[in-house]
Amino acid sequence: xxxxxxxxxxxxxxxxxxxxxxxxxxxxxxxxxxxxxxxxxxxxxxxxxxxxxxxxxxxxxxxxxxxxxxxxxxxxxxxxxxxxxxxxxxxxxxxxxxxxxxxxxxxxxxxxxxxxx
Amino acid sequence: xxxxxxxxxxxxxxxxxxxxxxxxxxxxxxxxxxxxxxxxxxxxxxxxxxxxxxxxxxxxxxxxxxxxxxxxxxxxxxxxxxxxxxxxxxxxxxxxxxxxxxxxxxxxxxxxxxxxx
Numbered sequence: 001x002x003x004x005x006x007x008x009x010x011x012x013x014x015x016x017x018x019x020x021x022x023x024x025x026x027x028x029x030x031x032x033x034x035x036x037x038x039x040x041x042x043x044x045x046x047x048x049x050x051x052x053x054x055x056x057x058x059x060x061x062x063x064x065x066x067x068x069x070x071x072x073x074x075x076x077x078x079x080x081x082x083x084x085x086x087x088x089x090x091x092x093x094x095x096x097x098x099x100x101x102x103x104x105x106x107x108x109x110x111x112x113x114x115x116x117x
Numbered sequence: 118x119x120x121x122x123x124x125x126x127x128x129x130x131x132x133x134x135x136x137x138x139x140x141x142x143x144x145x146x147x148x149x150x151x152x153x154x155x156x157x158x159x160x161x162x163x164x165x166x167x168x169x170x171x172x173x174x175x176x177x178x179x180x181x182x183x184x185x186x187x188x189x190x191x192x193x194x195x196x197x198x199x200x201x202x203x204x205x206x207x208x209x210x211x212x213x214x215x216x217x218x219x220x221x222x223x224x225x226x227x228x229x230x231x232x233x234x
Contacts, residue, residue, distance in 0.1 A: 007138070007142065009138070017134045017137055017138075017234055018172045018174075018233055018234030020134055020138050021124070021126070021134075021137050021138045021141040021142075021172045021234060022141070022170045022171070022172050024138040024139070024141065024142050025124065025138075025141050025142045025144075025145035025146075025170055025172070026145075026168060026170060027142075028142035028143075028145055028146050029142075029145050029146055029149050029168065030168070032146050032149075032150075033149075033164070047150070050201065051143060051146065051147070053139045053142055053143060054139070055135045055138045055139050055142070057135075084167065116135055117134060117135030117138060
């Protein structure tokens with residue numbers, strides 16, 4: 001079975017490349033840890049098998065929360081990143097979510113309609 | 118004690134924002150895992166304390182390898198990301214490294230002269 005982790009980033013915040021990279025890394029580390037605790041076999045298979053990651057985008061907080069709800073409805077491990085707000089955007093702003101790692105066919109039901117960042 | 122994780126990215130490869138975010142996320146997850154095994158107390162303190170991350174840039178592979186060597190000389194946990202090459206760049210290209218999490222004053226001895234991405 002194929003596994004992947006997907007990060008979904010808001011593109012309406014005007015974040016620069018370095019800021020986006022840090023937010024996506026936050027989501028990736030936290031989602032990996034959450035999956036490791038909730039679904040250790042998913043984490044291990046993914047980690048040993050190349051750690052596939054996909055980064056996609058949305059245009060609003062509302063759209064991001066819809067993706068989150070769809071992921072949670074499928075019981076996928078999801079984390080939400082709220083920025084500390086030291087640079088570029090107000091503190092507490094929700095910037096992205098991380099989903100999985102999880103079976104690719106399951107995660108595709110949530111994110112396959114989203115465009116690559 | 119303050120802890121942080123630093124990712125160092127090559128800017129000479131022409132990678133787009135999404136590609137960079139995925140590479141930085143690879144480095145962050147792998148470096149976090151490595152630190153968790155080698156220095157579990159460093160990982161725990163950092164993970165529970167806000168997971169500070171910094172993303173900086175270099176302009177060549179040579180510069181990246183120099184940073185890596187300086188980090189290893191201080192026995193810091195370091196991982197290197199070699200891209201699978203499915204998009205944008207040739208397979209096996211070294212795109213970035215991840216260092217730590219580690220005590221900020223120690224990691225600053227390696228990366229404080231590098232510019233933010």
